[in-house]
Amino acid sequence: MLRWPVRPDIDLRLPEERDADELLAVIEDNRERLEEWLHWAHSTHTREDVLKFVQMARRDFQKPDGLHLLIVHQGRIIGGSGFVVFNELSNYGEIGYWIATEFSGNGIVTDCCRALINYAFCEMQLNRVQIRCATANARSAAIARRLGFLHEGTLRQTIRTNNRLDDEHCFGLLRSEWAKAKAAAG
Numbered sequence: 241m242l243r244w245p246v247r248p249d250i251d252l253r254l255p256e257e258r259d260a261d262e263l264l265a266v267i268e269d270n271r272e273r274l275e276e277w278l279h280w281a282h283s284t285h286t287r288e289d290v291l292k293f294v295q296m297a298r299r300d301f302q303k304p305d306g307l308h309l310l311i312v313h314q315g316r317i318i319g320g321s322g323f324v325v326f327n328e329l330s331n332y333g334e335i336g337y338w339i340a341t342e343f344s345g346n347g348i349v350t351d352c353c354r355a356l357i358n359y360a361f362c363e364m365q366l367n368r369v370q371i372r373c374a375t376a377n378a379r380s381a382a383i384a385r386r387l388g389f390l391h392e393g394t395l396r397q398t399i400r401t402n403n404r405l406d407d408e409h410c411f412g413l414l415r416s417e418w419a420k421a422k423a424a425a426g
């Protein structure tokens with residue numbers, strides 16, 4: 241099983257086919273909130289839809305085209321996080337995330353992002369990590385700011401959420417900035 245420990249109670253791990261029912265149940269329990277911000281939630285309704293996601297995650301991991309991981313709390317699936325994009329030519333990745341409402345507000349996603357950023361800069365030797373989110377998604381933007389990403393600009397009408405086109409924040413973090421921040425933190 242491919243897993244990345246984040247903190248004693250939290251792992252990130254690659255999804256497997258046997259996760260399909262559990263993952264679908266978490267998506268159903270959080271559907272309203274997920275559909276507000278994540279377009280994939282609108283097209284994920286059945287076990288087959290989730291299996292397609294699992295197969296894509298495993299295919300993307302091999303290439304690598306992306307890194308789609310589950311957030312797992314003491315063995316239980318509570319969300320997802322990873323790299324929705326790797327741009328090989330320009331050497332950057334883009335992080336995405338979601339978490340079940342009952343686990344929100346504990347810094348779990350922030351800690352998962354920290355682990356992903358370390359992996360991107362130290363293992364994959366990426367030069368840049370970015371986070372994009374709808375300007376109305378304050379909780380998502382707060383994660384980027386908390387992690388020291390620079391707000392680089394606002395893209396106009398680039399994200400479709402709830403069937404309307406919204407503006408998006410673009411946050412970026414360079415490997416040199418991350419190394420400097422880590423050194424300063426000791």
Ligand SMILES: CC(C)(COP(=O)(O)OP(=O)(O)OC[C@H]1O[C@@H](n2cnc3c(N)ncnc32)[C@H](O)[C@@H]1OP(=O)(O)O)[C@@H](O)C(=O)NCCC(=O)NCCS
Nearest residue numbers: 273277337338339344345346347348349350372373379380
């Ligand atoms: C966006 C989303 C992932 C944010 O989740 P979150 O729970 O706010 O994020 P974190 O796990 O990092 O938790 C941050 C909160 O924990 C608190 N916290 C507690 N301990 C913490 C710690 N050690 N480190 C950081 N934050 C901590 C923070 O103060 C913050 O609290 P707040 O709720 O008062 O602002 C979540 O709202 C979600 O799943 N939304 C739906 C899907 C979505 O929008 N995805 C993103 C699309 S771009």
